Amino acid sequence: MKVRTRFAPSPTGFIHLGNIRSALYPWAFARSQGGDFILRIEDTDVERSSQAAVDVILEGMAWLGLTHDEGPFYQMQRMDRYREVIEQMKAKDLVYPCYMSIEALNALREHQIETKQKPRYDGTWRPEPGKTLPPVPEGVQPVYRFRNPVGGVVAWDDKVKGRIEIGNDELDDLVIARPDGTPTYNFCVVVDDIDMAITHVIRGDDHVNNTPRQINIFRALGHEPPVYAHLPTVLNEKGEKMSKRNGAKPVTQFRDEGFLAEGMVNYLARLGWSHGDEEIFTREQFLQWFDLDHLGRSAAQFDEAKLRWVNAQHLKAMSDEALAVHVEAHLKQRGIAPDARLAAICGLFKDRCDTTVALADWAQRFYQPIVPDAEEAAKHLTDTVKPAVAMLAKMLEGGEWTKEAIGVSVKETLRATGLKMPQLAMPVRVLVMGTAQTPSLDAVLALCTREQVLARLAAMPI
Known part of the structure; x- marks a missing residue:
């Protein structure tokens, strides 16, 4: 079976280091196994999705060299396919219409919370033998809910978290289509993973709660689910979950600040995976060593000082001529046209620098007037x-x-x-x-x- 992995970001905000790590590992696993890496843009949140966010995703991945073999596929362009599968599920009695209003659903949940029950849909509109359903209200478009199995457990062997088991009775009947017919996230993901023949899903552990629901939909559609590996959260330097709200930078900003793609890949690889005590390694070594058995189980914390140290090691190891290409780009942005001395300047000063911007600061002194300190x-x-x-x-x-x-x-x-x-x-x-x-x-x-x-x-x- 050929390995096929995917990265499926939602373009509702710029992609930061915590997000891009969830692209690095499936990319690396596909490359290490001679498989395929698929890029899928999950843009069904129309109000929050933007082309600018898509552009940062594509730009960031291109900078880091995380090339995809197929895609990008956009979920909004696959709506006809999702509706086709929903109709198939209706024909097989795998879904049913639910006419419960938002107000009634909210009242139910408030009651469950007050009585210390787990908030969940109570199956009012789920057809059962001998059960009389409420009268269908006039002029109301229903949602469609998936008939979740009753009894038993959903279990999988997670490559990071180990064996996970969830009782089916803990899961309510998931809405897979809204009143206007548009499909919901967990349903779309399963259809995509089936159609794209995904064998391994390597993603953040914020998706763990979605996994049992998705597994049940996989099996209802006659497919076994892929292998799952749920990565621990990346924390910022304050120990908070990395997010744009907590000050995370777009991944492309690190490029603009003079970090090398090779240094960033090295640093991100170690932010949740290890190969013995190796700290500094090339992309080729990373792909040779990478596997799912050495993914860390604990949350990794971003450390800019460590990133700068790692980047400095790659900067020192890079040829003077290759460095000069990066530094020239910075200088040209400053209106400076360097000459043939630039490679030698990079060679002389690179041991003192941790970014190509810092190296450009030194090089600038050779091309513009200076003011002594x-x-x-x-x-x-x-x-x-x-x-x-x-x-x-x-x-x-x-x-x-x-x-x-x-x-x-x-x-x-x-x-x-x-x-x-x-x-x-x-x-x-x-x-x-x-x-x-x-x-x-x-x-x-x-x-x-x-x-x-x-x-x-x-x-x-x-």
């Missing part, structure tokens, strides 16, 4: 060292413009003035790069143009 300038540009800085500037006017030649000029200045390296390097860094904290002085100066260095040193206050 006033506090650092006051600290390092003393009257004692100013003559040495002027001497170095004079020496840099001629000769080759290479790291080695610049290094010789620096050493010669130190020998002539009797200063230590930090006494000269710090003020030169402040003048040339705006800060005293940079990589080695000769390497930084070599990546600047001679004209830049001389102009910035000449701007030293007297």
